[in-house]
Amino acid sequence: xxxxxxxxxxxxxxxxxxxxxxxxxxxxxxxxxxxxxxxxxxxxxxxxxxxxxxxxxxxxxxxxxxxxxxxxxxxxxxxxxxxxxxxxxxxxxxxxxxxxxxxxxxxxxxxxxxxxxxxxxxxxxxxxxxxxxxxxxxxxxxxxxxxxxxxxxxxxxxxxxxxxxxxxxxxxxxxxxxxxxxxxxxxxxxxxxxxxxxxxxxxxxxxxxxxxxxxxxxxxxxxxxxxxxxxxxxxxxxxxxxxxxxx
Amino acid sequence: xxxxxxxxxxxxxxxxxxxxxxxxxxxxxxxxxxxxxxxxxxxxxxxxxxxxxxxxxxxxxxxxxxxxxxxxxxxxxxxxxxxxxxxxxxxxxxxxxxxxxxxxxxxxxxxxxxxxxxxxxxxxxxxxxxxxxxxxxxxxxxxxxxxxxxxxxxxxxxxxxxxxxxxxxxxxxxxxxxxxxxxxxxxxxxxxxxxxxxxxxxxxxxxxxxxxxxxxxxxxxxxxxxxxxxxxxxxxxxxxxxxxxxxxxxxxxxxxxxxxxxxxxxxxxxxxxxxxxxxxxxxxxxxxxxxxxxxxxxxxxxxxxxxxxxxxxxxxxxxxxxxxxxxxxxxxxxxxxxxxxxxxxxxxxxxxxxxxxxxxxxxxxxxxxxxxxxxxxxxxxxxxxxxxxxxxxxxxxxxxxxxxxxxxxxxxxxxxxxxxxxxxxxxxxxxxxxxxxxxxxxxxxxxxxxxxxxxxxxxxxxxxxxxxxxxxxxxxxxxxxxxxxxxxxxxxxxxxxxxxxxxxxxxxxxxxxxxxxxxxxxxxxxxxxxxxxxxxxxxxxxxxxxxxxxxxxxxxxxxxxxxxxxxxxxxxxxxxxxxxxxxxxxxxxxxxxxxxxxxxxxxxxxxxxxxxxxxxxxxxxxxxxxxxxxxxxxxxxxxxxxxxxxxxxxxxxxxxxxxxxxxxxxxxx
Numbered sequence: 008x009x010x011x012x013x014x015x016x017x018x019x020x021x022x023x024x025x026x027x028x029x030x031x032x033x034x035x036x037x038x039x040x041x042x043x044x045x046x047x048x049x050x051x052x053x054x055x056x057x058x059x060x061x062x063x064x065x066x067x068x069x070x071x072x073x074x075x076x077x078x079x080x081x082x083x084x085x086x087x088x089x090x091x092x093x094x095x096x097x098x099x100x101x102x103x104x105x106x107x108x109x110x111x112x113x114x115x116x117x118x119x120x121x122x123x124x125x126x127x128x129x130x131x132x133x134x135x136x137x138x139x140x141x142x143x144x145x146x147x148x149x150x151x152x153x154x155x156x157x158x159x160x161x162x163x164x165x166x167x168x169x170x171x172x173x174x175x176x177x178x179x180x181x182x183x184x185x186x187x188x189x190x191x192x193x194x195x196x197x198x199x200x201x202x203x204x205x206x207x208x209x210x211x212x213x214x215x216x217x218x219x220x221x222x223x224x225x226x227x228x229x230x231x232x233x234x235x236x237x238x239x240x241x242x243x244x245x246x247x248x249x250x251x252x253x254x
Numbered sequence: 255x256x257x258x259x260x261x262x263x264x265x266x267x268x269x270x271x272x273x274x275x276x277x278x279x280x281x282x283x284x285x286x287x288x289x290x291x292x293x294x295x296x297x298x299x300x301x302x303x304x305x306x307x308x309x310x311x312x313x314x315x316x317x318x319x320x321x322x323x324x325x326x327x328x329x330x331x332x333x334x335x336x337x338x339x340x341x342x343x344x345x346x347x348x349x350x351x352x353x354x355x356x357x358x359x360x361x362x363x364x365x366x367x368x369x370x371x372x373x374x375x376x377x378x379x380x381x382x383x384x385x386x387x388x389x390x391x392x393x394x395x396x397x398x399x400x401x402x403x404x405x406x407x408x409x410x411x412x413x414x415x416x417x418x419x420x421x422x423x424x425x426x427x428x429x430x431x432x433x434x435x436x437x438x439x440x441x442x443x444x445x446x447x448x449x450x451x452x453x454x455x456x457x458x459x460x461x462x463x464x465x466x467x468x469x470x471x472x473x474x475x476x477x478x479x480x481x482x483x484x485x486x487x488x489x490x491x492x493x494x495x496x497x498x499x500x501x502x503x504x505x506x507x508x509x510x511x512x513x514x515x516x517x518x519x520x521x522x523x524x525x526x527x528x529x530x531x532x533x534x535x536x537x538x539x540x541x542x543x544x545x546x547x548x549x550x551x552x553x554x555x556x557x558x559x560x561x562x563x564x565x566x567x568x569x570x571x572x573x574x575x576x577x578x579x580x581x582x583x584x585x586x587x588x589x590x591x592x593x594x595x596x597x598x599x600x601x602x603x604x605x606x607x608x609x610x611x612x613x614x615x616x617x618x619x620x621x622x623x624x625x626x627x628x629x630x631x632x633x634x635x636x637x638x639x640x641x642x643x644x645x646x647x648x649x650x651x652x653x654x655x656x657x658x659x660x661x662x663x664x665x666x667x668x669x670x671x672x673x674x675x676x677x678x679x680x681x682x683x684x685x686x687x688x689x690x691x692x693x694x695x696x697x698x699x700x701x702x703x704x705x706x707x708x709x710x711x712x713x714x715x716x717x718x719x720x721x722x723x724x725x726x727x728x729x730x731x732x733x734x735x736x737x738x739x740x741x742x743x744x745x746x747x748x749x750x751x752x753x754x755x756x757x758x759x760x761x762x763x764x765x766x767x768x769x770x771x772x773x774x775x776x777x778x779x780x781x782x783x784x785x786x787x788x789x790x791x792x793x794x795x796x797x798x799x800x801x802x803x804x805x806x807x808x809x810x811x812x813x814x815x816x817x818x819x820x821x822x823x824x825x826x827x828x829x830x831x832x833x834x835x836x837x838x839x840x841x842x843x844x845x846x847x848x849x850x851x852x853x854x855x856x857x858x859x860x861x862x863x864x865x866x867x868x869x870x871x872x873x874x875x876x877x878x879x880x881x882x883x884x885x886x887x888x889x890x891x892x893x894x895x896x897x898x899x900x901x902x903x904x905x906x907x908x909x910x911x912x913x914x915x916x917x918x919x920x921x922x923x
Contacts, residue, residue, distance in 0.1 A: 163409050
């Protein structure tokens with residue numbers, strides 16, 4: 008198939024960027040979206056033009072490194088990561104617009120590559136259970152209700168890609184935050200730090216410049232792992248409870 | 255290090271290497287019996303006073319299970335940890351992609367499992383080419399890993415009673431694999447990542463993301479012994495070349511499967527950190543031992559950038575078959591009647607059936623396709639695929655139960671192939687997945703370069719010539735949480751010379767990194783980095799893949815050398831050194847893959863036996879099974895770098911002997 012690409016080019020964090028147009032003639036529909044970009048880069052290299060920088064690593068939908076706003080949608084038209092998107096989701100002759108994640112706390116480093124270290128700092132502020140190596144009790148000493156374990160797993164599948172932020176009109180990371188709060192809060196091991204965790208993580212989230220949640224739901228629609236919107240209700244509930252406890 | 259060097263004449267690889275002195279592990283307490291060795295070692299290893307730990311700096315490269323677990327644990331102990339990864343966050347390391355599970359000798363099923371049995375399975379699975387002491391310790395600490403991960407909040411699968419669930423995996427007859435649906439690696443890594451980030455908040459760990467290690471800094475002490483003193487890294491955003499000095503260096507940089515270009519590794523997985531250490535004196539152990547995973551999604555076309563694995567756990571319920579008749583290969587599989595299907599693994603290996611170890615399952619798939627009975631689209635005139643069929647499982651367990659167990663894997667398959675595996679059997683084919691080879695380490699996970707520790711897939715030690723399923727996660731976490739923290743203290747307890755950035759070793763290391771980068775940017779050739787990488791990968795897959803021969807390997811060495819020479823003269827890398835430059839990053843990695851690929855072929859050529867994942871066509875039994883030759887090859891091949899072109903690598907042999915297990919032919923029939 009033949010496609011036209013409209014891609015955001017920006018030399019570095021300080022530079023002013025602009026959209027640039029490219030044509031590709033020999034795209035196969037079995038190619039993944041990123042393989043299509045690999046092909047474009049091979050062509051650009053051939054022509055002596057700087058290849059387009061974009062992030063990807065595992066290319067099997069689990070590491071969370073790939074991103075991209077494709078035709079205005081985070082990770083493109085399917086419910087999956089960009090690396091698992093295939094060209095069969097596009098039409099011959101189509102024009103595809105590719106931009107980096109758009110959110111202030113995710114500054115562009117080059118072309119389509121953004122800095123998502125704000126997510127690491129949110130985890131540092133409390134997204135863990137304090138259990139020093141060697142101090143753990145026998146694993147089966149504490150049974151966990153299957154329904155709770157399943158719930159914890161379902162929301163723990165968040166890959167930290169940032170699509171929720173990119174999709175949100177407020178630039179909020181509430182889905183990311185809610186997923187971690189719900190994961191750890193569903194488990195008995197997560198109870199001792201439950202109150203401090205939510206208070207500290209919300210504070211860090213706001214400090215990073217992410218916006219507030221107004222229940223629009225774009226985040227969950229864009230989430231490649233289908234993290235449900237109700238983790239944000241859980242987040243708010245846990246925050247309320249913590250406040251009542253005097254935190 | 256090489257006092258005596260004799261030309262090797264009897265080996266198939268004669269003319270490609272010289273033979274050096276034997277090497278041996280001197281750290282496992284030989285006086286203790288195998289089951290008591292670790293206790294003995296721990297009890298007598300030197301300790302570092304808590305007040306002194308904060309004055310000691312440990313550099314850890316890589317943030318997968320081994321690196322993140324070691325970083326968190328050493329941070330908790332109070333050391334200053336500097337953690338490096340090339341990704342934008344430690345959470346993205348490729349351990350995250352492991353699907354199936356993690357083994358532990360908990361015996362929760364009451365099915366006769368024990369530490370001894372996990373140890374036995376590991377050594378047998380590794381085809382008697384692993385170091386016995388190391389494999390035993392791995393089995394011994396396995397149970398602690400599960401406890402640790404549960405305490406961190408890893409959401410393992412559970413039964414209705416709230417206790418942990420298990421599944422069984424290839425190559426064993428007990429159920430000892432703990433799992434979190436098809437995302438076990440992700441959940442374990444996030445556990446370790448969170449523990450690491452907790453230490454960042456506590457001030458003990460500093461993370462350096464988007465930083466790539468490009469050189470190891472070493473010095474020699476008064477006795478002529480080489481010590482690791484730090485690393486040179488490139489900030490991949492600004493291009494700045496930085497020096498980081500420390501009291502010990504840990505490499506937890508994963509495997510080098512990307513030497514094959516197409517593999518299930520992440521795009522960025524590379525050998526550079528390990529290879530730079532090798533060039534600075536660290537021995538490379540058994541580089542030819544690679545694992546070809548039997549159940550990956552087949553290659554669909556020329557522009558493919560990577561392969562995707564479908565968890566081996568699928569072999570628990572899926573049945574593998576090909577048509578009996580070649581003319582059926584293009585048919586809809588659902589139209590092929592039962593009597594015309596060849597469930598070849600069940601037929602050849604009735605005791606283990608579809609659960610034979612990975613190397614056997616892979617090789618049999620290759621034979622079926624070579625025989626013209628492969629399925630799926632033709633690529634280069636051959637159908638390279640076999641069916642993995644869930645129709646029986648769906649009939650027996652119901653679609654819902656199958657979906658609960660394997661749902662995300664089925665979705666992934668459907669996403670990539672546009673076929674529905676609930677309706678049509680999956681197609682799978684082997685792909686490079688893991689390497690058992692890696693930097694040589696002793697029982698303390700310390701390289702022959704002192705103060706350089708190597709953990710996880712990056713070292714060679716525990717898995718022998720073949721790794722059993724669900725054992726990579728086990729090893730990464732065992733090394734990081736429970737082995738390194740003890741053994742590294744033993745090194746750090748002694749005082750070692752500290753150097754600063756003006757030391758000639760630092761100046762030299764930095765200069766060589768800068769010159770190399772400058773070279774790539776000024777060659778101004780005509781071919782892209784990827785085009786070289788693809789061609790190298792093709793050579794490796796063809797000649798150093800599932801089946802190897804003397805002729806093929808000799809030819810590969812010649813071709814790799816030619817291609818490498820052309821690469822240095824004719825590669826085209828655009829852009830500048832002072833910016834984010836992904837072609838430049840790849841050029842450095844591919845340059846190291848060339849040298850590694852050549853050594854892998856030499857190692858494979860020398861090892862004229864079939865063992866584990868290494869199958870030499872010249873060494874097979876009358877019925878086509880692998881033939882191991884213990885009299886000649888019961889050793890670890892530890893290779894020493896001798897210099898650039900024209901200098902032959904030096905082979906140091908570490909002989910393997912077994913006390914707790916009788917060495918015997920591996921049979922799964």
